Amino acid sequence: MRAPRPPNRPPRCLATAAVDLRRALERAERRRALGGFALALPLVAFLFVFFLLPIVGMLAKSVDNHELASVMPKSAELLRTWRGVGPPPEEIVAVFARELKEAYLRREVAVVAQRLNREQAGWRNLILGTARRLPDTAEGGWLATLVRLDPAWGEPAIWAGLRRAAQPWTDIFLLAAVDLARDERDAIRPVPPEQAIYLDILARTFWISALVTLLCLVLGYPLAYLLASLPERWANPLLIVVLLPFWTSLLVRIAAWIVLLQREGVINDFLVRIGVLEEPVALVFNRTGVLVAMTHVLLPFMVLPLYSVMRGIPLSLTRAALSLGATPWVAFRRVYLPLSMPGVAAGSLLVFILALGYYITPALVGGAADQMISYFVAFFTLHTANWGMAAALASLLLVVTLLLYWLYARLVGIERLRLG
Amino acid sequence: MLGSGPFARACLWGYALLVLAFLVLPILVILPLSFSAGAFLHFPLPGLSLRWYARLLEHEPWRISLLNSLIAGTIATVLATVLGTLAAVGLARARFPGRSLVMALVLAPMIVPTVILATGAYFFYRPLGLTGNLLGLAVAHTVLGAPFVVVTVSATLGALDPALVRAAQSLGAPPWLAFRKVTLPIIAPGVVSGALFAFVTSFDEVVVALFLTGPAQRTLPRQMFDGIREEINPEILAAATILVVLAVALLVTAELLRRRSARLRGIAP
Secondary structure (H helix, E strand, O other): OOOOOOOOOOOOOHHHHHHHHHHHHHHHHHHHHHHHHHHHHHHHHHHHHHHHHHHHHHHHHOOEOOHHHHHOHHHHHHHHHOOOOOOOOHHHHHHHHHHHHHHHHOOOHHHHHHHHHHHOOOHHHHHHHHHHHOOOOOOOOHHHHHHHHOHHHHOHHHHHHHHHHHOOEOOHHHHHOOOEEEOOOOOEEEOOHHHOOHHHHHHHHHHHHHHHHHHHHHHHHHHHHHHHHOOHHHHHHHHHHHHHHHHOOHHHHHHHHHHHHOOOOHHHHHHHHOOOOOOOOOOOOOHHHHHHHHHHHHHHHHHHHHHHHHHOOOHHHHHHHHHOOOOHHHHHHHHHHHHHHHHHHHHHHHHHHHHHOOOHHHHHHOOHHHOOHHHHHHHHHHOOOOHHHHHHHHHHHHHHHHHHHHHHHHHOOHHHOOOO | OOOOOHHHHHHHHHHHHHHHHHHHHHHHHHHHHHOEOOOOOOOOOOOEOOHHHHHHHHOHHHHHHHHHHHHHHHHHHHHHHHHHHHHHHHHHHOOOOOHHHHHHHHHHHHHOOHHHHHHHHHHHOOOOOOOOOHHHHHHHHHHHHHHHHHHHHHHHHHOOOHHHHHHHHHOOOOHHHHHHHHHHHHHHHHHHHHHHHHHHHHHOOOHHHHHHOOHHHOOHHHHHHHHHHHOOOHHHHHHHHHHHHHHHHHHHHHHHHHHHHHHHOOOOO
């Protein structure tokens, strides 16, 4: 960066010279700041297009409700503004029936059927079956015709569902992600117990993450404590040992744990041979496997922040406590432990945040009851194409993650975020 | 202090060594199994052979997936390194308004669950023509790798004495020359280890690969994922062993770079 150019004319007095100098300095600083931003801009723009926009777009899918309006626009418009409980007036039903038949003939009715099935399981068949058998003319009115095809058309529920599907956006996916639904009066209520699965999955995700964080802390704290008390030439090679799993492919580590833990695996073999176990026990494809493998993968993220904080704790402080008559335990608890808390906070938050999003590890070493929220996001996106539900669960996961990220930034400082 | 008595010290060492064994042994255990002459994953080994490595080389899907991983990884590494280094230099240069927000955005891909990026990419890379080809995968991997470059380069920049750059400028070097001749040699270890991180990130990434790639773009992690899902055999362990050797090589390189950078900055080795 060039030094600010001196003013052409000699200064009239010192005061104006000072003002000129300050202005020049401000100009230089501004240019510097602008240059800094310009250098960061390519990455910011890249992340905006390929990271931020896709995520925002994905979030929008969780409230997307375009299906009915795009296939049956007139019915959607009428139903959107219709207020009331029970079947709507005959003129709305007539428009609905006509558009349903047209959609059937255009082979687009499946889209609507699919959307209504999200409101209530079974409505796909109601819509498809009705559309297929719908006559060209109505005897005794369209509503009566529909009811004759399927008595469900006489109930308020389906019409309330259609009205919800006609709105510009929907909250059913977001509500469903926390086991809530809307009834025929559009009031929010819990879903029936046999359909309530998502709160369970959410609680399971938190519980596994918390357990893994705790395990990492229990294993990592003494290790970091020892490493921090060693001279650097001893600590560095041992730190490399901590880093080795970190650099090793995740899939390699998962494969290793399956080989070790499976029923015919190395650990079961060994325990049976030395007589500890009568017969092999299930150690993998269940919760044990998930906890062991996730702890193994995430432990370095706990040890490294702990180590860097502990390195900075002066030994003189605990020595002072000891010389003043504290027992080693008291000196640790009252002096060292509080000073190491920033490391505990940084490591625990990081491990917890990372654990929340885990997908591959539980998918490969867990059973059906050990899958976490990410698994269901992938499942709904890739296998059932229920994109609204996938987006709603992803939104939930994202909100929780961002809240914890914000907490991390406040407590630990974003500049200290290092994964390695 | 706690752990200062000889007995307590021995307990602490014992515990720490157990934890280190927990970290390393599982990885080491698979190495001998990959050289087994038999098909079962048991000790003692029935005999040693290289047959699983030979199968790995003959097997077409492994070769293709390795090639795909190398291509995607290289593109992602180059993009992430260039973008990340520029951004780190810019962020270190001055405090501009919104700097912490930019920092939060730049580091967010390390924190946001990969499945969220993968789902977003699944829907919105398609209109950009970035699904079903390696470029889309490389772009998503760049998003994941760039924060690592920013972090490692920032760390070396933080230790860079600004007086050196100022000295170059006062001797008449234009900004670009001062950057190339003074800043870049000093931050080079950070840039290279950031690049290594970015490469490893891409080379090991499976979630985005599951969402964005078809059979023709199958990558090495994806191949391993499917293999582990079906049944683990020594062939997979042979692939895993090669990856472990690669990881050790990269780790040692990164460590040597870190020491070199410390030496260049005048900190004891």
